[in-house]
Amino acid sequence: MIAAYAGRRIDAADTTAERFPLNAVPAVRARVADALRRLGVEVVVGAAACGADLVVLEAASELGIRRRIVLPLAVDAFRKRSVADRPGDWGPVYDRIVAQAAAEGDLCVLDLDGREAFIRGNDAILEEALALGRAAGGPVRALVVWDGPLRERTDYTANFARIARRRQLELTEVGILT
Secondary structure, three states, X not given: OEEEEEEOOOOOOOOOOOOOOHHHHHHHHHHHHHHHHHHOOOEEEEOOOOOXXXXXXXXXXXXXXXXXXXXXXXXXXXXXHHOOOOOOOHHHHHHHHHHXXXXXXXXXXXXXXXXXXXXXXXXXXXXXXXXXXXXXOOOEEEEEEOOOOOOOOOOHHHHHHHHHHHOOOEEEEXXXXX
């Protein structure tokens, strides 16, 4: 089983609506690990933003699951824009996990730019997962760590879920605030 994943980043320090508070990380990590075990996941494919992405990558590591990282931006640009800009000490976790993936040949850097980089990144994550599934002759599904779509702004996690459904992938949702 190959699982392409996406999810919420840790809430900004000045957020007014809780989506993924820092104190929820341990509970979310436990729910993600449970989902990975229950589904029989052998490979996870996704980005490495603070919050859901790094939680999935850490849980996969603890379970001995292969991790394939697909970054839409250059490694340092992604770290600055999607990792180090939120509460928590995510930078060292990101650095370690990305270095491990690079050493294992499981880091794909798209180095995109512009407003569509994250949308195109979502498509690339799903395409990478599907290619791995074809090569292994196994199923692929999407794993989304969130509590539903946002209404007030661009929602890259909802975009990921839409693309996955369009590609007819089964979608497993792991709640954050449940």
